Amino acid sequence: MITKATLKDVTEITKLVNSAYRGETSKKGWTTEANILEGERISESELTEILLNTENTFLIYRENNKIIGTVLLTNKKTELYLGMLTVSPELQNSGLGKKLLIAAEDLANAIPLPKIVMTVISIREELIAWYQRNGYLDTGKREPFPSIYNDVVLHSEPLEFSILEKVL
Numbered sequence: 001m002i003t004k005a006t007l008k009d010v011t012e013i014t015k016l017v018n019s020a021y022r023g024e025t026s027k028k029g030w031t032t033e034a035n036i037l038e039g040e041r042i043s044e045s046e047l048t049e050i051l052l053n054t055e056n057t058f059l060i061y062r063e064n065n066k067i068i069g070t071v072l073l074t075n076k077k078t079e080l081y082l083g084m085l086t087v088s089p090e091l092q093n094s095g096l097g098k099k100l101l102i103a104a105e106d107l108a109n110a111i112p113l114p115k116i117v118m119t120v121i122s123i124r125e126e127l128i129a130w131y132q133r134n135g136y137l138d139t140g141k142r143e144p145f146p147s148i149y150n151d152v153v154l155h156s157e158p159l160e161f162s163i164l165e166k167v168l
Contacts, residue, residue, distance in 0.1 A: 002103045005058040005070070007051055012067050013060065014044045020086045029089030031127055037153060042084070058084075059103055061096060071100040073107055079165075080108040082118040101134055108168055115168055119143060119161035128162060136164040 005013060019025040021041035026032035033041070050056050050072060061069030068088040074081040082104050087096045108116050118136070120128050128138065145159035153159060 001063070002059050002061050002099070005051060005060045007048065009060060009067060010044050010047050010051065013058070013070055014042055014047050016067055016088060017041050017047075017070060017084060017086050020089050020092075026089055029087070029092035031087070031092060031124075032089070033121070033124070036121060036123065036159070057107060059100065059107075061100060069096045069100050071104055073104055075111060075113070076117075078113070080104065080111065080113045080116045082116050097130075098134065105166070105168060113168070115165050117163060117165045119163055121145065122160050122162040123157075128164065131164050134166075136166045139163045139165055 018041050020029060020031065021033045022037060022039065023034060026034045051058055053074075055075045057073045057075075059071050059073065060067045068091055070084055070086040071082060072084040074083070082101075085097060085100055085104075087094070087100075104116060108114075116136075118131070120131065122128075122142065132138070139162075141163040143161040143163065145153075145161060
């Protein structure tokens with residue numbers, strides 16, 4: 001079941017997101033960043049700030065009373081920004097990511113906003129290809145990877161984000 005996250009979900013969401021993006025646990029799935037970055041993807045305090053921001057909707061997918069998927073949606077007034085699409089590493093490739101994308105698109109249509117945009121680290125070619133199979137286009141625009149993060153970059157080349165979008 002997909003519902004909106006609340007502050008009581010912060011610890012569980014933080015653990016899920018960090019386990020899916022970074023570290024050894026993330027290597028059980030195909031969307032890991034563990035070969036690119038080290039460090040936490042998000043802290044509990046950062047997630048709390050996100051949940052308190054009224055422009056954000058943080059959806060969670062809960063099964064058997066456990067959060068197994070998430071997606072962050074930010075209303076940017078002219079578009080919906082999608083971030084932190086997360087599926088438990090053991091459950092990746094089960095269709096849950098697609099369900100969360102559809103929920104995001106439903107929210108954008110309900111607001112209504114004409115498109116969804118996202119940023120993906122450009123060297124994550126498999127992930128970009130997955131989004132493209134789900135109707136997202138690479139705009140050709142790039143943004144530098146912010147140095148404000150406390151991440152340890154394991155890649156020799158400077159990182160950048162590809163901007164993807166889907167017109168609804």
